[in-house]
Amino acid sequence: MSDQSVALLESRIAAVVHEVLQTPTATFNEDLLIREDLGADSMQVIALMIAFDAEFDVEFNADAIPASGVTMGWLRDFIATALAEQKA
């Protein structure tokens, strides 16, 4: 994935997070944790999952979720991998 594609993917992820969690700005920060830093509760996590599914056509398997928590950077890498598999 080119740098330009990664930047576009990050901005789309930030837009979804901003829309669902109503964060003040649509900013991508790869270290931010969805629950701990952005304050998403369990229902908002489900809302995010559905929104990412609609935006990128990707499914989040519970087994894939890291025990250390989901960061925006992890989301980018997971979605980029799924998109690459779709193209393959």
Added chain:
Amino acid sequence: MGKYADRVFVTGLGAVSAAGVGADVLWDACVESRSLATDVPSRWERYYNSTSRVWAPLVEPDYRSFGIRRSEELLLSRPALLGVVSTEMASNSAGLARATSATPGGGYAFTDVAPERVGVFVGTGLGGARSPFDNYAAHLLAGMKDTLKALRDERPDDLLVQELADALGAHPRVNPMVICQTMPNALAANIALRIGAQAVAETFCAACASGTVAIGKAYRALLAGEVDIALAGGIEHLSDRAGGVFMGFDRLQTLASPFTGVGTENRPFDADRSGFLFSEGGAGMAVLETGASVKRRGAEKQIIAELVGFGQSNDAFSIAAISPQHNAFTQMLRAALVDAALTPDSIDYINTHGTGTVLNDATEASFIENTFGDKPLLNSTKSILGHSIGAAGALEFVVTALSLKHQTVHASRNLSKPIAKLNFALETTEAPLRYALSQNFGFGGHNAALVLKHYDGALG
């Protein structure tokens, strides 16, 4: 419980119907007696040869324009979304100001009334019953998803491929919100979340009388002092892309069959009637409030009509057929008129249930003839909108309230050979209207009626 109230007013209306989005849009369609019937999709005929060939589909509202975010659109069922949209319209038209900061549930509460004094009362026939079918489609089609997506582009004229691809829908995988979308109480609960209503959020299932029952229950709660403001109405979104509900009604021989062309099949109270026009659904919501609440927030100018009576009964006769006896109707009407301290000769206008089915119309017409004679003006809003099941009573309540406000009764469409010598509105008619009755009867034997009064400017 608070102080008992003595009067209940309608101060706001919202509607989504086959006519479009807005109570004014609905009213205009009625006054113009516009047909909303259109041919059923041709693909339905591939696997079912229906008697009826027309329906009144819904056009989805622009949810964004009502402040509904894309993620919310994915989380809520279609009927829940219609309810929220209709609630937004009703509360805006009532002039109810909203808080600028969100409640813990993400809603925006009214500022003119305490949240614990606001209730939600919603009627629905089927609620979110369609939602599990998306998961079923996901289950059936998961392995074929990529193939179907490719075929959809390759074979645009293949109806089966297109329909299967459509069935993948917005949730091509198992939707985790399916329970919260399916449960009928979600319709009231989602409105309560939206407006931060904490007094009560109830859902009533009484088939085609659901909306009427919900509004009546809200009226009772207002009179009992349980709430100061109620959002009340009926919601249905059958999302009948594949015609499954349509075909069920068709097989029951309840739908309008061909007459002389699209727009003429649906003929309530006409000698040539053959059934009802199937509507995909709709939502009618009203803001009801006590006189004290209207005074407190200075909203007298918002008053559209006064609600003065509610009655209900059950036929205990058949799960689907209407009882040819009138005793249950009489019991319903007596209760509504006792509330209003009226006799039948006070009623100037009846917005009938008027489905257009042979037995329903005959029974309703004979009940009206025996009870009211030929004085009240009569019409059937279903002659225009079709039958929107759980939303029907609420949409007809909206039309009845606006009829009193505008002192106008819309024409009963396609009524050229009336089955009884009654005062049917054959054309849209201006008339002095003081009291009006809106009545509905549903599968299961549910009967319900509301009595409304023209607001004469005396709040007291």
